[in-house]
Amino acid sequence: MPPFTGLPANGEVRLFTIHGSNTIGAELGPNLVRQYLEEKGAKDVQVRSTLVSNEQIVSGFLPDTGTRLTVAIAAHGSSTGFKGIANGASDIAAASRPIKDKEADLLRSIADMRSPSAEHIIGIDGLAIVVNPSNPVGELSVEEISEIFSGGYSDWSQVGGRPGAIHVYARDENSGTWDSFQGMVLGKKPLIESAKRFESNAVLSDEVAADKGGIGFVGLSSVRKSKLLAVSDGSAKALKPNKLTVATEDYALARRLFMYTDDAPENPYVVEFMDFVQKNEGQQVVADSGFISQELKEVVPEFYGELPQDFREITNDAKRLTINFRFREGSASLDNKAMKDIERLVDYLQNQGRNDAEVVLIGFGDKKRTEKRSKLLSKLRAMAVRRELVRNGIYPKLSVGYGEYLPVASVNRAEGKMKNRRVEVWVRDNT
Numbered sequence: 001m002p003p004f005t006g007l008p009a010n011g012e013v014r015l016f017t018i019h020g021s022n023t024i025g026a027e028l029g030p031n032l033v034r035q036y037l038e039e040k041g042a043k044d045v046q047v048r049s050t051l052v053s054n055e056q057i058v059s060g061f062l063p064d065t066g067t068r069l070t071v072a073i074a075a076h077g078s079s080t081g082f083k084g085i086a087n088g089a090s091d092i093a094a095a096s097r098p099i100k101d102k103e104a105d106l107l108r109s110i111a112d113m114r115s116p117s118a119e120h121i122i123g124i125d126g127l128a129i130v131v132n133p134s135n136p137v138g139e140l141s142v143e144e145i146s147e148i149f150s151g152g153y154s155d156w157s158q159v160g161g162r163p164g165a166i167h168v169y170a171r172d173e174n175s176g177t178w179d180s181f182q183g184m185v186l187g188k189k190p191l192i193e194s195a196k197r198f199e200s201n202a203v204l205s206d207e208v209a210a211d212k213g214g215i216g217f218v219g220l221s222s223v224r225k226s227k228l229l230a231v232s233d234g235s236a237k238a239l240k241p242n243k244l245t246v247a248t249e250d251y252a253l254a255r256r257l258f259m260y261t262d263d264a265p266e267n268p269y270v271v272e273f274m275d276f277v278q279k280n281e282g283q284q285v286v287a288d289s290g291f292i293s294q295e296l297k298e299v300v301p302e303f304y305g306e307l308p309q310d311f312r313e314i315t316n317d318a319k320r321l322t323i324n325f326r327f328r329e330g331s332a333s334l335d336n337k338a339m340k341d342i343e344r345l346v347d348y349l350q351n352q353g354r355n356d357a358e359v360v361l362i363g364f365g366d367k368k369r370t371e372k373r374s375k376l377l378s379k380l381r382a383m384a385v386r387r388e389l390v391r392n393g394i395y396p397k398l399s400v401g402y403g404e405y406l407p408v409a410s411v412n413r414a415e416g417k418m419k420n421r422r423v424e425v426w427v428r429d430n431t
Contacts, residue, residue, distance in 0.1 A: 001276065003041040010066040015269045017072045020081025020094035021176045022054060023125065023201060023219045024257055025073050028289040029094055032122075033058040033071045035285050036276050042069055054199065076199075077174025082107065085260065091270050093260040096125065096176030096219070097183070111263040114336075118263040121337045122277050123286035123293055125219050126241025127180055127253035130205055130226035132212045137161040139230035139238040142252055142410065146185050148215060151192035156213065168195040169204050169216030177201065180255045181217050184415070217253075220246065221290025234410030237303070244299050246292040247322035249419065250408040256337065257291065278340065294341070296348045297322045298427060308405075314360055314398060318428035321345070325385045325423040332384060342385075345425065346392040359396040360426040361385050366417040367404045374403035378421075385423045 007013050018029055030047045037045045042060025049056055052074075059070045074080070075094070082103040084090025104113045111118045129145060131137060137160055140148075147153045149168055157163040170191055171178040182191075198204040201222035208214035209225040216226075220241050232238035233252035245251035265271050276282045283293035298319035304312070323345065325338040334342070349355055363382035368374040379401025386399045409416035 001039050001272065004062055004067075004069070007062070007065060007067050007069075012068040012070060014070050014072065016091040016267055016273065017074075017084070017089065018081075018092045018094055018259075019074045019076070019084030019090035020092075021078045021096040021257075022075040022199060023096040023175075023177055023221075024094040024122075024259075025054065025056075025075025026201070027221070028123070028257075028286065028291060029073050029075070030056055030058050031285050031289050032277055032282060033073070033273070034060075035281065036273055037069060037071075039276070039281065077172070078176030078179060079103070079174055081260070085110065085262075091261065091265070091267055092273075093258075095258040095260060096255060097179045098256070098258065099260060111261075113260055113263075115263050116336045116339060118260055119336050120259045120261065120274050120278065121256045121294070121340065122259050123257045123283070123291045124246050124249065125221070125255050125257050125291050126246040126251050127177065127184065127255055128218050128220050128223050128241060129215065129229045129231055129253070130208050130218060130223055131215050131229060132209060133225065133227045134212055135161060135227060137229065139232065141238075142185055142231060142233045145231070146187070146189060149181075149186060149191055149195070150189035151194075165213050166215060167211055167213040168192050169208050169211075169214055170195045170197055171201070171204065171217070172197045172199045175199070177217065177219060180253075184253055184255070185217075220292070233416060234407065234412060236407050236409055243292060243297065244301065244320070244322055247294070247297075248324040248424070249326070249422075250324065252409060294323075294337075294344065296344055311362075311402070314362075314400065315426045316428075318358070318360060318426040321348075321425040321427060323425055325381075325425070326418070327381065327384075327421055329418060332380070334384065334388065338385075339388075342388045342392065346389065346394055349394060349427075354427075354429065355393065356430055358428045358430060359389070359394060360428075361396050361399045362424045362426065363399070363401040364406060364420060364422050364424070365401070365403055366407075366420045367411050371403055375401045377401070378403050381421060382423050385425075 037060040045060040054075045056073045078095040081093030201218040205218045205222045205224045205226050208216040230238040230240045231252045239245045241251045246254045283295040287293040323341045328335045361382040363378035365378035382399040407420045409419040
């Protein structure tokens, strides 16, 4: 990136302000800003807390001009980020959930917040279900977790554990982590009144780790000394959050991390910062901060041997990439992340000189009236991805559909159906 130029000498300049999610604002946001300032040539970059809890200032010094650059970060929950944009207090809204309809409507006069130029997916987080390390329970279903947090189950023996009271720990009302948990797990069920509420992921996790009857939910980067559980949704396989399961959003409680801006920001540093966050340098900071980056990796799934014979034949000697292409709700169009992932996939292959690598696209879907129709629709999704890749000079060898096979989420919920409608990417080199 070019160095800072044209700034006033011997003064302090506020480049931009970020309000919103504690999940992002506690460490990830400051880490991204620090690296951005350093790559732009700032020296003595520091992150310091203010007198207000969960607020920080990141600052750096330009020795040539004597200018002090600052970025203010206030991490009081995702909803506060959108309010900050609405009232002009913030340039960037950090959110650990998608923008809600009422928030998008509030900001409609400023920007179309769901457009690719306003909605930026900066990484993926796994909503981790944590318990005390001595707890023998190793996995729970989304339904069991829902019953626990709503009070339906009150003793660990009801979910296969040792007899003993369950103590529930939850994030506070402003938290995007809470919004995600409520949407993915509780639905319309109320949180049990005895739940202890926390503004901080880290504090919640430490409290659970110290309580033999405790259970809570935190961002994946905040598991700390707690025990991480595997989670299943419907008939889907129970999975723990890791690089593959979270990056592909196959893990039942995977969620995207967002930053929202004006769709045409007047502040050039906002534009430059968001571009930095999406590139590999920024995504490395995401990974170093304990989240799952969107930088592509090739892996062999742990349960590859359990896949059907024909599936293994078409992916023989291939590795799966850590992306899944998904689609807009009620649409055959790729969503904002998928369109960005098309660029990532093309760059990944071209930068490695592997334009001729064999790419296999495997589509999946949800249950339809007939298995034939489900397979057809899943193949059409794979073909939609293929068209975008061909436009960019990549010609996949195969585009196939497996229909409702291998669900990753419950087929009984609208969100689960959307999650099951996906396209996997496998790559092998020509020999």
